[in-house]
Amino acid sequence: MPVAAQNRLKSAQQDQSVGWALASLSLATLLSSLGTSIASVGLPSLMQAFGASFQAVQWVVLAYLLAITTLIVSAGRLADMFGRRPLLLGGIALFTAASVLCGLAPTLWLLIAARAVQGLGAALMMALTLAFVAETVSKERTGSAMGLLGAMSAIGTTLGPSLGGLLIAGLSWRAIFLVNVPLGILTFALAWRALPASKKNAQTAQGKFDAMGTVLLALTLAAYALAMTLGRGNFGPLNIGLLAATSTGIILFGVAQRNAKSPLIQLASFRDPRLSISLAMNVIVATVMMATLVVAPFYLSRGLGLDAAMVGVVLSTGPLVSALSALLAGRLADRFGASRMMVAGLLGLATGTFLLSLAMTQLGIASYVVPITVTCFGYALFQTSNNAAVMSGVGAGERGVISGLLNLSRNLGLITGASMMGAIFAIASAKEQQGVGQQLLSSEAAARGMQVTFQTATALALVALVLALLSARVAGRLEPNVS
Structure with missing residues (x-):
C-alpha cells in the first residue's frame, strides 16, 4: 500500500x-x-x-x-x-x-x-x-x-x-x-x-x-453552599454562622495547602493571572445566568400572565439556544481564538441582560424570548471559549484539578446566584407591592423585580467583560514567552 x-x-x-x-x-x-x-x-x-x-x-x-x-x-x-x-x-x-x-x-x-x-x-x-x-x-x-x-x-x-x-x-x-x-x-x-x-x-x-486538605475544602464548600441555600435568601443567624465558618475554613485550607507535601491544589497555580481571571469570570457569569432560572418564571407567570404550561415552553428557549449555540461557539473559538470569543460572548451576555432589564411587558412573550436568545448565545460563546482557553494551556499533571476548579467555580456561581438574585428580586418586587399584600405578586411588582435583578446582572456581566479584556491583554503579553 x-x-x-x-x-x-x-x-x-x-x-x-x-x-x-x-x-x-x-x-x-x-x-x-x-x-x-x-x-x-x-x-x-x-x-x-x-x-x-x-x-x-x-x-x-x-x-x-x-x-x-x-x-x-x-x-x-x-x-x-x-x-x-x-x-x-x-x-x-x-x-x-x-x-x-x-x-x-x-x-x-x-x-x-x-x-x-x-x-x-x-x-x-x-x-x-x-x-x-x-x-x-x-x-x-x-x-x-x-x-x-x-x-x-x-x-x-x-x-x-x-x-x-x-x-x-x-x-x-x-x-x-x-x-x-x-x-x-x-x-x-x-x-x-x-x-x-x-x-x-x-x-x-x-x-x-491530601486527606486533610480534602476534608477542609469539602467542609468549607459545604458551609458556603448551605449558607447560600438555607432560608432561600433570607439570611438569619444560621446563615451568618455558616459564612463565618466558610471564612475560617478558607484560612485553614490555605495554611494546610502551604504546609502539605502533596497539596490538593497548588496555590502557585493562582499566580497565573489568566487562570485566576478565568475562574473569577466563571463565577460571575454563572451568577448572572442563575437569574434567568430564578426570576424568569415569576416574570412570565405574574408579569405576562402565562399559564404553567406556557411558562415551561417559554423557559425552554434559553437552554435550547445554549445547546444549539455551543456547537457553533466551539468552531468560532477554534477559528478566531478563545480570547476574542470570550470578549464577544460577554458583550452578547451584557446586551441580553440589559434588554431583559427593560422588562417591557407590553411586548408580551417577545420581551423575554428575544433578550434570552441573545443572553444564552453570549453565554454559550463565553463558556466554550473560556473552557477551551484554560484546558488547552494546562499541563498533563494538572488537568484533573483544573477541570475540577472550572466546574467548581461554575457551581459556586450558580449557588450564589440562586440566593443573591432571588433576594434582589424579592426586595425589589416587595417595594412595588407596598400596601397591596404579598399573597399574589402583581404584574407591576414582577416587572419591577425583573428590571432591578437584571440591572444588577448587567453590571456583573460588564465586570466580567472588563476581566476578559484584561485577560486578553495578559495573554498577549505572555505569548512571546510561550513561543
Whole structure:
C-alpha cells in the first residue's frame, strides 16, 4: 500500500477513535446534567409519596449538588494521581449504581443518601470530561470539542423537566432515577471501549493524597453552599454562622495547602493571572445566568400572565439556544481564538441582560424570548471559549484539578446566584407591592423585580467583560514567552 494511502487510513482511524471517545464523554456530560435537572420536577410527587414537607424533599436536590460542589476538586486530583480513565469509569459505574438505589429507595432519607452517592459519581464525570478533551483532541479542535460538551450539558438541562414530567405521569417518581440506568450502562460501555489509558504524571503519581486538605475544602464548600441555600435568601443567624465558618475554613485550607507535601491544589497555580481571571469570570457569569432560572418564571407567570404550561415552553428557549449555540461557539473559538470569543460572548451576555432589564411587558412573550436568545448565545460563546482557553494551556499533571476548579467555580456561581438574585428580586418586587399584600405578586411588582435583578446582572456581566479584556491583554503579553 502506498505511503499516502497508509497515512490517510491511519488518520481516518484516529478520527474514528476520537469520535467514539467524544461520544462517551458527551454521554457522561448528559448524564450529570440530567441528574441535576430531572429531580426538581419530581419534588411534589416525593412530598406526596413520603408524606414529607418541601423543606425535607428539597434535600433530594441539595444532596446531589452539595456532593458535586464539595468533591469535584478532590475527584480531579485523584484522577491526576491514579489515572483519568479508571476514575471516570468508576464515576460512571457509581452514578449508575446509585441511580438504581434512588429508584428503589423505600424511605426519603435513604433516597437522599443515594442522591449524595450519585452526586459523587457525577463529580467524577464532570471533573474528568473536560480533562479528557485536552488528552484526546488536538489543540486546534479543542474549542469544537468543548462546544459539543456544552451542548450536551444544555440538552440535559433542557430535557430533564420535560422527560421527568412524562415519566412521572406515565410510571412513577422512581422512573426519573431508573431512566439513568440504561444510559449509564451505555456510557460505561462506550467509555470502556473508546477512552485511551491516561498517562500518569510522575510528580503527581508519586505524591500522597491530601486527606486533610480534602476534608477542609469539602467542609468549607459545604458551609458556603448551605449558607447560600438555607432560608432561600433570607439570611438569619444560621446563615451568618455558616459564612463565618466558610471564612475560617478558607484560612485553614490555605495554611494546610502551604504546609502539605502533596497539596490538593497548588496555590502557585493562582499566580497565573489568566487562570485566576478565568475562574473569577466563571463565577460571575454563572451568577448572572442563575437569574434567568430564578426570576424568569415569576416574570412570565405574574408579569405576562402565562399559564404553567406556557411558562415551561417559554423557559425552554434559553437552554435550547445554549445547546444549539455551543456547537457553533466551539468552531468560532477554534477559528478566531478563545480570547476574542470570550470578549464577544460577554458583550452578547451584557446586551441580553440589559434588554431583559427593560422588562417591557407590553411586548408580551417577545420581551423575554428575544433578550434570552441573545443572553444564552453570549453565554454559550463565553463558556466554550473560556473552557477551551484554560484546558488547552494546562499541563498533563494538572488537568484533573483544573477541570475540577472550572466546574467548581461554575457551581459556586450558580449557588450564589440562586440566593443573591432571588433576594434582589424579592426586595425589589416587595417595594412595588407596598400596601397591596404579598399573597399574589402583581404584574407591576414582577416587572419591577425583573428590571432591578437584571440591572444588577448587567453590571456583573460588564465586570466580567472588563476581566476578559484584561485577560486578553495578559495573554498577549505572555505569548512571546510561550513561543
